[in-house]
Amino acid sequence: MSAEPPLPLPPELPLVDEPGGTEVDLKTQIVRFALSGGFSAIIDFGLYTLLLQVVGLPVAVAKSIGFIAGTTTAYLINRRWTFQAPPSRIRFLAVVALYGITFAVQVGINQILYHVLPGEWWRMPLAFVIAQGTATVINFVVQRAVIFKLS
Template identity: 25%
Template sequence: MLASLLKIIRNRASEVSKFAIVGGVGYTVDVVTFNVLRSLLGVPALPAKVISLTMATSAAYLGNRRWTYRERLEAGTADARRQYLLFVGWSCGGMAIQIACLSVSRFVFGFDSLLADNISGNLIGMGFATAFRFWAYRTRVFRPPGETPAAKSLVTADQAPLREAA
C-alpha cells in the first residue's frame, strides 16, 4: 500500500507540489486570521475558525484554479461559477472535518486553551482535511475537460462505442 501511494505521489509530483504551496498559503491565511480573531479580537473559537476557513478557502480556490489545475480549465464563465460552487461545497467538507476535530478537543476532552485549539483545528484537523480536499478537488472540481459530466453527455450516437451483436 505504501509503495502504491509513493508511486502515485511520484506520478503527480508537480500537481502535489503546487497543491501544497497553494495549501500553504491558505493555511497561513487560516492560522493568522484564526489567531488574530481569537487573541486580539476575542472572537470565540468556533466562529473564528469558520471565518478563518472561509477566507482561506477563497485564497485556495484562486490559487488552485489559476495555478495548480489551470491546464484543466474549460472556457466560459459558467464553468468558473460551477467550479467555484463545487470548490466551496467540497471545502465545506474539509471545514467540517476541522471543526469536528476542534469540537472533539474542546467538548469531549475539555481542552480549551489557544494552544489546544491550534493543535486540534490547525494541525490535526488540517491534516485530515488536506487529504480529503486533495481528493475532492482533483476528482470532483478540477476534472480534465473530457471527464466532466457535461462533456460525457455530449457523446453522439456515432461517437459511442459499438456493441457487438450477441
C-alpha cells in the same frame, strides 16, 4: 417572467498560466497543492488566532472565519496554478459544496480537539494542524479526482 442573470465567476488572480494545457502531473500537483495550502493555512491560522486571542470571538466563530478566508485563497490559487483549469461555474459550485463538507469536518475536529486537549500552549496549534491536515487530504483527493475534471 425575466431570466435571472448567471452566477458570477469568482475573481481571477493575476497569474500567468504556464504553457502546455491543463495536464499537470501528480507530483507537480501535490507540490503546488501543498505550497498553496501552506500559504492559505497561514491566512487561516493567522486570522483564527487574531479573532480568538485578540478579538475574543468564540472558538467555532473564529475558526469559521479563518477557514473561509483560507479556503477562498486556496481555491483561487489551485484553480489557476495547481490544476490549471479554466473558469467554470459548475466547478466553482462543486468546490463550494466540497468546502461546505470540509468546513464541517475541519471546524468540528478543531472544536472537539480544542476542548479535549489539555489547556497547554500547544493545544490551539495542534488542534488546528490535525483539523487542517484532515481537510487538506479530503480537498486534494476530491478536487483532483472529480472537481477539476469537470468543465
